[in-house]
Amino acid sequence: MIGYVTLGTNDLPRAARFYDALLAEIGGKRFMENEQFIAWSVSDDQPGIGLTKPFDGKPATVGNGVMVALAMPNQAMVDKIHAKALELGAKDEGPAGPRGGGFYAGYFRDPDGNKLNAFCMG
Numbered sequence: 743m744i745g746y747v748t749l750g751t752n753d754l755p756r757a758a759r760f761y762d763a764l765l766a767e768i769g770g771k772r773f774m775e776n777e778q779f780i781a782w783s784v785s786d787d788q789p790g791i792g793l794t795k796p797f798d799g800k801p802a803t804v805g806n807g808v809m810v811a812l813a814m815p816n817q818a819m820v821d822k823i824h825a826k827a828l829e830l831g832a833k834d835e836g837p838a839g840p841r842g843g844g845f846y847a848g849y850f851r852d853p854d855g856n857k858l859n860a861f862c863m864g
Contacts, residue, residue: 746781746790747810749856750802754780757793760830760853765791767826768812768819804855814862817846823860824848835859 751757758780762772765782773790774781778797783790791810796802814820817838824838827850835857838848847861 744789746783746792748779748781748792748794749810749852749854750796750804751793751854752795752802753854754778754793754795756853760832761791761793763830764823764827767823768814802854804851804857809849809857809859811847812858812860814860816862820846820848820860820862824850827852827858827860 761770761780761782765771765784769784770782770791771784772780773783774792779792779794781790781792791812812823814823821838828834831853832850833855835849835851836847836859838846838860840846844864845861846863847859849857849859851857
């Protein structure tokens with residue numbers, strides 16, 4: 743159902759470096775970009791993630807309660823992505839680990855403060 747998610751940034755070059763390195767860990771590559779927007783995906787049939795400077799010209803802000811969840815195939819990849827995000831300067835919002843009901847996740851905030859997690863079931 744989800745086609746893509748877009749997050750705001752106030753520093754597109756810095757954010758692009760973060761997401762280029764982070765999403766490369768799961769095979770993500772840029773598939774669309776211009777001077778205001780960049781989008782990544784792992785394939786044409788998977789949802790993508792984009793970054794943009796806000797269209798209205800005002801500063802990008804973090805949505806309270808908004809989070810992007812990145813699906814991983816297993817716990818090892820959750821651990822790897824969470825660690826990579828922190829290595830790239832993300833802020834830890836909850837270490838990778840079991841959360842109950844077979845849900846395993848690690849939470850972090852990108853350099854702009856957007857909240858993400860890497861997760862898997864089982």
